[in-house]
Amino acid sequence: MRHKRAGLHLSRTAAHRKALFSNMVAALLTYERIRTTEVKAKEIRRLTERAITWARRLGPILTKKPEKRSEEERARVVHSIRMALRVVRDRDAVMKLFEEIGPRLLARHGGYTRIIKLAQRPGDAAPMVYLEIIPGEGDDAAKASAPKGKEPSESKGKGKEKDKDKVASASEPKPKAKAKATSAPKAKSPTRAPAKSAATMKRSGRGGRGGE
Secondary structure, eight states, X not given: OOTTOOSOOTTOOHHHHHHHHHHHHHHHHHHSEEEEEHHHHHHHHHHHHHHHHHHHTTGGGGGSOGGGOOHHHHHHHXXXXXXXXXXXXXXXXXXXXXXXXXXXXXXXOSOOEXXXXXXXXXXXXXXXXXXXXXXXXXXXXXXXXXXXXXXXXXXXXXXXXXXXXXXXXHHSHHHHHHHHHHHHHHHHHHHHHHHHHHHHHHHHHHHHHHHO
């Protein structure tokens, strides 16, 4: 029985398995989204959230500049970085964790990642998923507030332009319409009416003389 034996072997040796998990966690911290199988994602998720917890435990220390930190705070940061490096062997990914991802997730207490299921992989029909880091609440609020602040200013400017166009159009076409209405009947009525009357008179006169 495998009591208190967490984790899966994944048909790999211990060294191969540790290297695989370290590389995949580093890729997740670097790109914040990776595509892998569901079994691997569940194992990587456990290690990634443990590394993020080491950064989030520092709290407001992460928001301070390195120059303004006290000696005790610097010692805590160094200890947390070393503990994260036990799982993630990529130093650049760990520095991004403590400089960008950690301060962004200070308001969350667990649940830093999520799994999105995809279709099966062709060939062996392995279930594929997306494993990604959840964006912080500050980023969502900034994205939601940015377009709302721009829309009213643009709409106000457009409204003013529309009002100006309405005023100009209301003043201009009225005299033009009157000129068309007055000029049209005067030009058409005197020219066509006498031509028709003369033709009919001539035809009627000729026909009367021929009859006599």
